Amino acid sequence: QVQLVESGGGLVQAGGSLRLSCAASGRNFSSYTMGWFRQAPGKEREFVAAIVSVIMRSGRNTDYADSVKGRFTISRDNAKNTVYLQMNSLKPEDTAVYYCAADPRQRLAVSASVYDYWGQGTQVTVSS
Numbered sequence: 401q402v403q404l405v406e407s408g409g410g411l412v413q414a415g416g417s418l419r420l421s422c423a424a425s426g427r428n429f430s431s432y433t434m435g436w437f438r439q440a441p442g443k444e445r446e447f448v449a450a451i452v453s454v455i456m457r458s459g460r461n462t463d464y465a466d467s468v469k470g471r472f473t474i475s476r477d478n479a480k481n482t483v484y485l486q487m488n489s490l491k492p493e494d495t496a497v498y499y500c501a502a503d504p505r506q507r508l509a510v511s512a513s514v515y516d517y518w519g520q521g522t523q524v525t526v527s528s
Contacts, residue, residue, distance in 0.1 A: 402426040402517040404500045409522030412490055416526070420485040422500030422519060433503040434476055434483040437512055438496035438524075445499070447510040449474035449485060454506060463508045468494075490526045497521040 408420040422434070435450040449464045451474045462474055473486040483500060501515035509515070 402429075402432070402502050404502060404517055404519035406498065406500045406519040406522040409498060409524045411525045411527065414490060414492055414526055414528050416490050417486070417488045418490065418524060420487070420498055420500075420522060420524075422483045422485075424481045424483070424500075424502065426481075429481040430478040431504070431506065433506055433508060433515075434474075435501045435503065435509070435515055436474060436483075436485045437499045437501060437515075438494075439499070439521075440496040443496075445512050447512070448472065448498070450508045450510065451476050451483065452506040452508055453478060456506075456508060460508075463510065465510075487524070490524075492526045492528045494524060495526050496524060498524050 403425040406422050430453045436448040439445040451462045471489045476483040499521045500519040502517040503515045
């Protein structure tokens, strides 16, 4: 069982930055794919970014939604059981509840359905 707790959300002006954190409890954190998703009012939950602890055959260990590439950076500290999402150049359309998720397999999945564990979410609001 893995428990996830997000923090770092808040209100920021367009063009600003925020860093989200997700602290995980449980064992074998380094073996999990960690993902960030978001859900805006009236919209479906969507993939933001994912990270694994190994380099995949693609040569990458991260993946991003096209809408956040070049602006957001996902990272992890396995010693602290924590994953981060650094969000720069924020736009009003980034406003959403951001969720941290854990997938027991290392596969950089973009589908929310394969993630077994979820945090409670943290609100990010970007004003114009």
